[in-house]
Amino acid sequence: MTRARTIDLLTPMLIGAFLLAAALAMPAHAQAADAVVAQARAAGQVGEQADGYLGYPNGAQASADVRSHVDQINIRRRALYTSRAQQRNVSVNEMAAAVACEIFQGRIAVGERYRDEGGQWRQRTGSQQVSMPSFCPS
Amino acid sequence: MNVRAQMLTGLAAVTVAGCIPVQIQAPDRPIEINLNVNIRQEVIVRLEHDAEDLLQQNQDLF
Numbered sequence: 230m231t232r233a234r235t236i237d238l239l240t241p242m243l244i245g246a247f248l249l250a251a252a253l254a255m256p257a258h259a260q261a262a263d264a265v266v267a268q269a270r271a272a273g274q275v276g277e278q279a280d281g282y283l284g285y286p287n288g289a290q291a292s293a294d295v296r297s298h299v300d301q302i303n304i305r306r307r308a309l310y311t312s313r314a315q316q317r318n319v320s321v322n323e324m325a326a327a328v329a330c331e332i333f334q335g336r337i338a339v340g341e342r343y344r345d346e347g348g349q350w351r352q353r354t355g356s357q358q359v360s361m362p363s364f365c366p367s
Numbered sequence: 368m369n370v371r372a373q374m375l376t377g378l379a380a381v382t383v384a385g386c387i388p389v390q391i392q393a394p395d396r397p398i399e400i401n402l403n404v405n406i407r408q409e410v411i412v413r414l415e416h417d418a419e420d421l422l423q424q425n426q427d428l429f
Binding site: 261262263302305306309310313317319323324326327328330331332336364365366 | 407408410411412413414415417418419421422425426427428429
């Protein structure tokens with residue numbers, strides 16, 4: 230009887246603890262990439278730039294909807310770069326460039342377009358590596 | 368009064384003008400550009416961890 234009661238008490242506690250842990254873990258994984266922008270990237274209408282922001286490749290026909298999503302992302306990226314730059318006592322451009330290095334290293338899929346350090350738009354093809362900006366650590 | 372104020376302003380201008388060239392002389396242009404290039408690469412190496420962190424924490428933006 231004592232045993233059964235202990236279990237009765239323990240079960241809700243365990244469930245509660247599990248839910249709490251899940252709730253705490255959520256924020257890190259809840260955010261998903263913007264579907265509109267992901268699609269536009271795959272279609273070559275939007276691409277990553279060496280300055281740490283998204284841009285529009287030459288001749289790309291990005292819709293008003295896509296542009297508004299891209300603008301929002303760039304504004305929020307800038308806010309992120311700015312606050313981290315202030316914490317680290319570096320310029321916003323330097324923080325943005327450091328992020329660009331990470332993006333160029335592993336976040337440009339085959340077929341996507343990207344704008345290199347010289348301002349030229351390129352496309353990553355299957356056999357080609359992304360051409361890294363010169364300021365990135367090798 | 369007015370003349371005195373003008374004289375003081377003049378004196379201040381001379382003092383400032385006398386000081387500025389000494390301060391400006393320090394950073395020589397070519398040296399400054401070279402330093403910037405070096406500092407920049409160093410800074411980006413130092414920020415590698417922060418950059419990874421920002422990408423991980425803001426997957427909706429990258």
